[in-house]
Amino acid sequence: MKYVDEFRDSTLAEPLLEELHRAVSRPFRVMEVCGTHTMSIFRSGLRTLLPKGIELISGPGCPVCVTSASHIDTILAMAERKNVRIALFGDLFRVPGSTGLSLAHASSQGAGVDIVYSPMDSLKLASKYPEDLIVFLGVGFETTTPGIAATIMAAKNSNVDNFAVFSTHKVMPPPLLALLDDPELQIHGLLCPGHVSTIIGACAYQPLVDQYGLACVVGGFEPADILQALIMLARQIDRGEACVENAYIRAVQWQGNSRAQQMVNEIFKPVDMEWRGLGVIPESGLAIREEYEFFDAEKRLNITLRPAKEPKGCRCGEILKGKELPSQCPLFGKRCTLGNPIGPCMVSSEGTCAAFYKYAE
Amino acid sequence: MCLAVPMKVIEIHGSPDDFLSGQIAVVDVDGIRKETRLDIVDRWPDIGDYLIIHAGFAIHTLDPKEAETNIRLMREMAEKVETIESSSNRL
Numbered sequence: 001m002k003y004v005d006e007f008r009d010s011t012l013a014e015p016l017l018e019e020l021h022r023a024v025s026r027p028f029r030v031m032e033v034c035g036t037h038t039m040s041i042f043r044s045g046l047r048t049l050l051p052k053g054i055e056l057i058s059g060p061g062c063p064v065c066v067t068s069a070s071h072i073d074t075i076l077a078m079a080e081r082k083n084v085r086i087a088l089f090g091d092l093f094r095v096p097g098s099t100g101l102s103l104a105h106a107s108s109q110g111a112g113v114d115i116v117y118s119p120m121d122s123l124k125l126a127s128k129y130p131e132d133l134i135v136f137l138g139v140g141f142e143t144t145t146p147g148i149a150a151t152i153m154a155a156k157n158s159n160v161d162n163f164a165v166f167s168t169h170k171v172m173p174p175p176l177l178a179l180l181d182d183p184e185l186q187i188h189g190l191l192c193p194g195h196v197s198t199i200i201g202a203c204a205y206q207p208l209v210d211q212y213g214l215a216c217v218v219g220g221f222e223p224a225d226i227l228q229a230l231i232m233l234a235r236q237i238d239r240g241e242a243c244v245e246n247a248y249i250r251a252v253q254w255q256g257n258s259r260a261q262q263m264v265n266e267i268f269k270p271v272d273m274e275w276r277g278l279g280v281i282p283e284s285g286l287a288i289r290e291e292y293e294f295f296d297a298e299k300r301l302n303i304t305l306r307p308a309k310e311p312k313g314c315r316c317g318e319i320l321k322g323k324e325l326p327s328q329c330p331l332f333g334k335r336c337t338l339g340n341p342i343g344p345c346m347v348s349s350e351g352t353c354a355a356f357y358k359y360a361e
Numbered sequence: 362m363c364l365a366v367p368m369k370v371i372e373i374h375g376s377p378d379d380f381l382s383g384q385i386a387v388v389d390v391d392g393i394r395k396e397t398r399l400d401i402v403d404r405w406p407d408i409g410d411y412l413i414i415h416a417g418f419a420i421h422t423l424d425p426k427e428a429e430t431n432i433r434l435m436r437e438m439a440e441k442v443e444t445i446e447s448s449s450n451r452l
Contacts, residue, residue, distance in 0.1 A: 147401065147415065147420075157381055251413055
């Protein structure tokens with residue numbers, strides 16, 4: 001496969017790993033905030049091969065994991081309504097709400113729940129079920145939002161009247177700034193997310209450099225990509241400097257994808273958003289603009305979010321902040337397993353607990 | 362979950378300036394073909410270009426020169442040659 005095989009060449013990763021060992025002159029902590037990075041680091045075995053001086057922690061990079069319990073409860077309540085069908089990306093299907101039940105349960109009880117590959121598939125569902133309102137669950141970061149914005153635009157252009165989006169979309173820079181304001185959390189470098197950066201551009205991390213002196217490197221998803229990014233981070237930290245560098249040149253540009261950014265700005269506006277574990281962060285979410293409120297499930301179904309309790313004992317919140325490891329959670333591996341997950345960090349295939357459990361660390 | 366495998370463009374339908382024209386590309390990876398939307402792609406592709414796709418939407422058209430630079434810098438780093446170019450590549 002072109003643009004894949006050359007980056008997976010084994011003659012590349014090995015010397016990069018050696019160079020990384022040479023480049024680490026002092027211990028440092030790096031946070032990654034991308035579910036695909038989390039999984040790639042575990043799956044490739046990189047985690048166990050890294051120099052001892054690098055402590056790699058996972059931040060709030062898994063969109064399902066950071067969806068608050070009150071949003072999950074709202075979604076479950078929507079699924080129970082007559083003439084509502086829920087369309088979603090598969091990861092959310094088994095996430096339990098505060099009662100312990102999930103969309104999987106609702107589906108087995110006869111609720112209309114459809115797992116789709118693309119938000120555009122919900123428009124096909126809209127024409128298949130003309131009596132129902134198809135509600136697409138907009139859960140995701142900057143990579144996912146433009147496609148959902150384009151789907152709303154397509155629904156408007158083709159006069160689809162039984163389609164709406166429940167938006168819990170989130171943007172990445174605000175929670176990072178919030179985490180860096182936390183004196184308990186010492187982070188020296190950020191492995192910036194790959195395809196989020198394709199959309200928002202490497203420039204989005206400049207405030208982290210300017211305000212917090214954080215070393216920032218955008219990385220791709222192959223082990224060699226991640227190693228290259230870590231070497232660049234180690235060199236910055238060694239030199240005692242901080243800047244934004246790009247180790248994923250083939251997919252990421254400084255200004256990002258302006259076409260996608262325009263599509264998002266046309267449909268969505270910034271709002272305060274609740275994150276699991278992090279609370280409400282100003283302007284960290286996206287809501288549908290008034291001009292498109294016909295496609296806003298919250299308006300169409302007259303929804304009010306209510307506070308909800310996290311599963312008892314679950315430490316997802318602390319794990320998402322990078323403050324605790326899954327092994328420090330009393331439920332991990334005991335009551336909470338891949339087969340019977342309690343918290344979202346275990347449910348999602350990109351969750352930190354799922355990664356630790358699956359790869360038995 | 363992000364899909365890191367770029368897919369090759371086989372067919373293009375619609376035009377870059379007309380949202381109503383059904384902006385779609387047929388892409389191929391290892392013989393598997395599927396349709397992807399071009400509504401939000403950064404650069405309108407040509408046949409034979411490679412696309413990065415997320416949830417049914419192309420989000421980036423790869424530039425062969427950038428991909429080449431990417432792999433070259435990686436190789437240089439693997440060979441522990443920190444060239445002037447790699448340090449000036451800093452954004």
